[in-house]
Amino acid sequence: MIDQSSLETARKFLKDRGLRATNPRVLVYGLLREMGGHHSVDGLVAQLENRGIPVPRMSVYNVVTDLQHSGLIMCADCGPGRALYEASDEWHHHFVCRICMEVTDVPCILGRKPCLVPPGSAPGTVDEAQVIFRGVCYACQAKLQS
Amino acid sequence: MIDQSSLETARKFLKDRGLRATNPRVLVYGLLREMGGHHSVDGLVAQLENRGIPVPRMSVYNVVTDLQHSGLIMCADCGPGRALYEASDEWHHHFVCRICMEVTDVPCILGRKPCLVPPGSAPGTVDEAQVIFRGVCYACQAKLQS
DNA sequence: CATCTGACTTGACGTTGTCAAATCTAGGAG
DNA sequence: CTCCTAGATTTGACAACGTCAAGTCAGATG
Known part of the structure; x- marks a missing residue:
């Protein structure tokens, strides 16, 4: 349910940064790349759920934290409230x-x-x-x- | 337990903007002026509690929203998370x-x-x-x- | 001082983010 | 290919932050 090339690219980019290409990481990062734009953690969880790929909320939190530290994604500063993440180069x-x-x-x-x-x-x-x-x-x- | 002059000033500034100088408004705005710096709603509630002036959390939320719309205080954009307010001119x-x-x-x-x-x-x-x-x-x- | 409208209060609730402990797996070594 | 292990995932519970609706109260005006 997620574009295959996005998943491949995600896997590659993860390995390039020395990160283990685990399932949650590939899925979340692939989804962010495929969708573009700014998304909250719970939005990502819902999106994956809708696509028939349930991923625990906590896993998504872990993933976005790791990916952010590696510079693969960034957290968009948009004032108080929920954090929004985006895959941006x-x-x-x-x-x-x-x-x-x-x-x-x-x-x-x-x-x-x-x-x-x-x-x-x-x-x-x-x-x-x-x-x-x-x-x-x-x-x-x-x-x-x- | 709050500096009298801060309360007086708060009362005056509220009226100048056409806002009713109610107890919660005078207390919250006076406290923000007295303390300076950036404070969360729950921080303000705790501060007032410590000073023996309990104010309902919801009231503080109402107050900061009103004061912000009137331009008396501003919400400091500091990224995701709790909102921080400050009395700034x-x-x-x-x-x-x-x-x-x-x-x-x-x-x-x-x-x-x-x-x-x-x-x-x-x-x-x-x-x-x-x-x-x-x-x-x-x-x-x-x-x-x- | 009476009145009325706007502000306050109360309690409950939904969302967002975090913690600790148990389980599992990706990737390298043999 | 199989085993091993550090690192990642999962689970459930929890704390913090913000919001809603309905009832009560009080500041400002006449």
Whole structure:
């Protein structure tokens, strides 16, 4: 129920990083690559369930944590609430609609970290700057006017 | 158990915005002003409890939501997890330590919103750009070396 | 001081994330 | 190919965070 080439690619990428290509890892990473976009842990669990491949919730939590540490996936900073993960190959930021809460990727000017440094003195060494753009998406603006 | 002048100021600021100066609002907002920094709802509840002023958790949730809509306090974007609130008078960003998770304010270059606009085309109208700087604070760096 | 509307309170509940202990398996050694 | 073992998965229970609805209360106005 998951695209075979996505699973193959997932398996390869896992091994390239020295990670054991276990079933949950291949499935979760393959699914994230196949679907694209931003997904919560429980969303992934439900998606796998729907496709007839039940995976324990805890396993998905373990997988996303491991994959994130290896840099294969990233956690999208979108403010408080559930964590959203995405399989992404390059550094970017996010736009969040205040109405529908939809998250959209926004390219980073530099494309590498850190793309911004604090003005003046920071309280530590900065290695990454995540930007969250907030506003109202065009779809919601259209709905508001009707 | 809360600084009287903070409570007075809180009461005044609430009325200035046309908000009813109810007990929970004055207490929560006064406490946030007195303490400074970033605090979760449950942290505020515990703080009030410790000071002998029990306030229902739901009331604090209501208060922070109302105050945020009025612009008296802001919710600090610090990634997934619990929401952190702060009584702040000017727009700024945050530095989050990867080790101790401590949140520190970082001044905004412009000091007004939106201080950044997405490169190229955004999927909507941007009215605000929150930046989260991540890294390791100097205190944790010192601990790591010992 | 009376009134009324908005705010507070209460209790219960759904979701998200974490922990520890037992079981299993991917991948290398023989 | 088979065995072995460190590492990963699974299970169940639990804690933290946030939300909902219905009933009660009190701040602001006249």
